[in-house]
Amino acid sequence: MIQQIYPAPDHPYEFELNKDMHFAAAHFIPHVEAGSCQEVHGHTYFANITIGGDQLDDSGFLINFQHIKNLIHKRFDHTLINQDELFSSESNREFPTTEVVAKVMWEIIQSHLDSLPHRPRCLQVFLRETPTSYVIYRPKGRQA
Structure with missing residues (x-):
C-alpha cells in the first residue's frame, strides 16, 4: 500500500491508532441533482480510521x-x-454519499468502542471514493 499522509485531528490523547483499508462497493444516489450518480456504479474505496485513547486494553x-x-x-x-x-x-441524510458513508462508518466503529471498558474514541474517518475525491468525517463535540 502506498504510504499516505492524512490531515490529522487535534486531540489530547496519548495514543493514536490509524487503520487503512480498501473495499469495493457499489452505490447510487437517489436524487435528481446527483446526475449520473443516480445510476448504480462502483468504487474501490480507501478508508483510514483514526482512533485515540489514553488507556490500552x-x-x-x-x-x-x-x-x-x-x-x-x-x-x-x-x-x-x-x-x-x-x-x-x-x-438525504441517509443517502449513501461519501459524506454519509463516512459518518455511518464512524457510528459503527464508535458504537463498538463504547462497549470497551477503556473507552477509546474514533477521532476521524477519512474516506476516499476516487483518486481525486475524499471526505473526512470528524464528530463535533464528541471527544472526551
Whole structure:
C-alpha cells in the first residue's frame, strides 16, 4: 500500500491508532441533482480510521486492527451500499454519499468502542471514493 499522509485531528490523547483499508462497493444516489450518480456504479474505496485513547486494553492494544477491519470491510466489501439497513432512499441524510458513508462508518466503529471498558474514541474517518475525491468525517463535540 502506498504510504499516505492524512490531515490529522487535534486531540489530547496519548495514543493514536490509524487503520487503512480498501473495499469495493457499489452505490447510487437517489436524487435528481446527483446526475449520473443516480445510476448504480462502483468504487474501490480507501478508508483510514483514526482512533485515540489514553488507556490500552488487557492485550496492550488501543483496539486490535482486525476488529476495525471486521466492522467495516466485512460489512461493506462487495456490496450495494444502498441495501445496508443504515441507509435509506427517503432522506438525504441517509443517502449513501461519501459524506454519509463516512459518518455511518464512524457510528459503527464508535458504537463498538463504547462497549470497551477503556473507552477509546474514533477521532476521524477519512474516506476516499476516487483518486481525486475524499471526505473526512470528524464528530463535533464528541471527544472526551
